[in-house]
Amino acid sequence: MASVAPTDDSRSSDGPITRWVTDWGTIVVDGLTMVGDITLFAWQMCVWMFTRLPLQGTLLPNFYQVGVLSLPVVALTGTFIGMVLAVQSYYQFASIGLESRLGGVINMSLVRELGPVLAATMLAGRVGSAMAAVLGTMRVTEQIDALETMGADPIHYLVVPRFLACILLIPALTVMADFMGIVGGYFYSVIILGIDHAAYQTNSREFVGGFDFFSGIFKSVFFGGVIAVVSCYRGFHCLPGAEGVGRAATAAFVYSFVLILAIDLVLNILLDAIYFALWQHSATIL
Amino acid sequence: MTEPIAAPEFDESRLSLRESCGSSEPNDSNDAPLVEADDVSVQFAGQSILKEVTLRIPRGQTLAIIGESGCGKTVLMKTLIGLVKPTSGRVLFDGNDLSSLNYAALTETRRRLGFVFQNAALFDSMTIFQNVAFPLRQHEQLSPEEIEAEVMQRLAEVGLPDEVARKRPAELSGGMRKRVGLARALILKPELVLYDEPTTGLDPIMSDVINELILSTRRKYPVTSVIVTHDMRTARKVADRVLMLFPRTRLRSDQSQILFDGPPSQLEHAEDRRVRQFVRGEAGERLMELRASQNE
Numbered sequence A: 001m002a003s004v005a006p007t008d009d010s011r012s013s014d015g016p017i018t019r020w021v022t023d024w025g026t027i028v029v030d031g032l033t034m035v036g037d038i039t040l041f042a043w044q045m046c047v048w049m050f051t052r053l054p055l056q057g058t059l060l061p062n063f064y065q066v067g068v069l070s071l072p073v074v075a076l077t078g079t080f081i082g083m084v085l086a087v088q089s090y091y092q093f094a095s096i097g098l099e100s101r102l103g104g105v106i107n108m109s110l111v112r113e114l115g116p117v118l119a120a121t122m123l124a125g126r127v128g129s130a131m132a133a134v135l136g137t138m139r140v141t142e143q144i145d146a147l148e149t150m151g152a153d154p155i156h157y158l159v160v161p162r163f164l165a166c167i168l169l170i171p172a173l174t175v176m177a178d179f180m181g182i183v184g185g186y187f188y189s190v191i192i193l194g195i196d197h198a199a200y201q202t203n204s205r206e207f208v209g210g211f212d213f214f215s216g217i218f219k220s221v222f223f224g225g226v227i228a229v230v231s232c233y234r235g236f237h238c239l240p241g242a243e244g245v246g247r248a249a250t251a252a253f254v255y256s257f258v259l260i261l262a263i264d265l266v267l268n269i270l271l272d273a274i275y276f277a278l279w280q281h282s283a284t285i286l
Numbered sequence B: 001m002t003e004p005i006a007a008p009e010f011d012e013s014r015l016s017l018r019e020s021c022g023s024s025e026p027n028d029s030n031d032a033p034l035v036e037a038d039d040v041s042v043q044f045a046g047q048s049i050l051k052e053v054t055l056r057i058p059r060g061q062t063l064a065i066i067g068e069s070g071c072g073k074t075v076l077m078k079t080l081i082g083l084v085k086p087t088s089g090r091v092l093f094d095g096n097d098l099s100s101l102n103y104a105a106l107t108e109t110r111r112r113l114g115f116v117f118q119n120a121a122l123f124d125s126m127t128i129f130q131n132v133a134f135p136l137r138q139h140e141q142l143s144p145e146e147i148e149a150e151v152m153q154r155l156a157e158v159g160l161p162d163e164v165a166r167k168r169p170a171e172l173s174g175g176m177r178k179r180v181g182l183a184r185a186l187i188l189k190p191e192l193v194l195y196d197e198p199t200t201g202l203d204p205i206m207s208d209v210i211n212e213l214i215l216s217t218r219r220k221y222p223v224t225s226v227i228v229t230h231d232m233r234t235a236r237k238v239a240d241r242v243l244m245l246f247p248r249t250r251l252r253s254d255q256s257q258i259l260f261d262g263p264p265s266q267l268e269h270a271e272d273r274r275v276r277q278f279v280r281g282e283a284g285e286r287l288m289e290l291r292a293s294q295n296e
C-alpha cells in the first residue's frame, strides 16, 4: 500500500494548531470552491438560456410542477400566516387602543415580507428538494451522462426549464400567499375578533402601497432563481447511492432557505434605500 | 512519456503481445486509430484513478477492458468520449482533440458514438419509445412516421415485442432494459460503441443474447467497439483484443496500470500472475492482502 496518499499520517504528527489551521483552511477552500462552482453553473445556464430556446416538451411539466401543484400548499400556509399575525398582534395593539390599525400591520407584513418568504420557502421545500432528488437520481443512474452522449446538453435540457419555471411562476405563488394571508387576517380580525370592518379596510389601504406590493414580488423573483440554481446544482453534484440523493435533497432545501433569508436582507436594505430616495419619508403604522 | 512504463517483470510479455496483436489486426496497418488516449490521467478530489494511460483503438477493433470493480474501467471509457475531462493528457477522436472542440463540433462527434450504460440509464420520465427515439429526434430531421418505423424496427432487432414501446423503464426487467439501452445506443449506427458491463447481472442465457447482439452489430457494419466486462466468456467470444486495468491505489507509482494488452487467446499465458488469476477467478494473494489490510 505504498502509493496511498500520506496525508493521514503526516496530519496526526502535526501539532494541534497546525491541524486547526489545516481544518479551517479546508473548510474555507471547500466553501469558496463551491461558491465558484455554483457561479459557473449559473453562468452556463444563463448562456444556454439566452443563446437557445428551451425545448417545448421540457417546459410544460416544470411549469405544472411549480405553478399548479404548489398553489394549494402556498394558499393554505398563507391563510394560516394571516390568521396567526392577527392573533399575535391583536392584544398588543388592543392594549394601547389601536386595534383598528391591525389591518395595516397585518397586510404590510404580508406583502413585504411574509408572503414572498413563505411562498419561496414552500417552493424550496416542495419543488427545490424534489428537483435535487430527481436530478440527483439522474446523475447517479447515469441519465445525465446519457443525455450528454446523445448530444443534448444537460444544463440546457434539465436546468434551464426548471429555472424559467421558478422565476416566472414564483410571483404568482407570492400573489397567492399575499392574497390568502390578507383574507385570513381579515377573517380572524373582523369576523372572530370583531374589529370594525370599515376601519380595518381603510387602515389597510392607507398603509400598504403599490411599492410594498411590488417590492415583495421583485424579491420573490430572486428567491425563485436561487431555489432553482441551488437545487439543480446539488442534484448535478449528487454523491452516489440513495444516501447521496437524500443528502442532495436536504442540502438543496437548507442552502436555498439560508440564501433566501440572506438575499431577503440585502434586498430589503436596497429597497429601503430606493424608497427613501424616492419618497423621502418612511411608512409608519401610527 | 509516450508509453506507460510497465514494471520490469511485465515488460517483455507486453511487447511480444503487442506485436502478435498487431499482426492480427487487418485494419490497423496504415489507418490512424479512431480513438487515441495519450498519457491520460484522471483524478477525483485528489484521488488518482487513472495515471498516464496510453491507449490506441484502431478502426474496426473490438476491445474488451477487464479488471476488478472500482479500478477505473468506467472512468476510462467516459474519458475516451469526453464525458470525464482528463486531469492531464489528451484524448483524440478521429484525430481531433476532444477538449479543443466547440459545442457544435462535439455534438457532431457524439453523433458518431453510442454508449450502452451499465444499468441502461434509460430516462425514467419517458416511455421506451421516446427513449429509443431520443437520439433520432436530437440529431435528425425525420417525420413521426419515419421515427416510428425506425424505433419499432430497432426494438424488434433486440428481440423486444411491440407493446414494450409504450411502457416505462421501471416496468421492465433488467435484461429488457439493457436491450432497450442497446437499441438506443445503436439507432444512429455509430462508428464507435462503448458497452459498460453489458452482461453483468444477467442470467447466462440473456448474457449470451447480449453477446450475440454485439456480434451481429459488428457483422452488419464496420463498427469499433469497447466493452467493459467481468465476464470472461464475453471477452473471449467478442473481443479481438483485451486490456486489463489494475487499481491505481495498489500499484507503485512507477508501475503501469495496464497489466495486459493482447488477444484473448494469450490471457491464459500472460506473464503476469495477476492476469492469470483474474481470468481464472482465483483470489490468490488478494486474500492475504485483504487480511493484512484488516490487521493494519
Ligand SMILES: Nc1ncnc2c1ncn2[C@@H]1O[C@H](COP(=O)(O)OP(=O)(O)O)[C@@H](O)[C@H]1O
Binding pocket: B044, B045, B049, B067, B068, B069, B070, B071, B072, B073, B074, B075, B076
Ligand atoms: N464522478 C466521480 N467522482 C468521484 N469519484 C469517482 C467518480 N466516478 C468514479 N469515481 C471513483 O473512481 C473509481 C473507479 O470507478 P469506476 O471507473 O466506476 O470503476 P469500475 O472499474 O468498476 O467501472 C471508484 O473508486 C469511484 O469511486
Ligand SMILES: [Mg+2]
Binding pocket: B073, B074, B075, B118, B196
Ligand atoms: Mg463500472
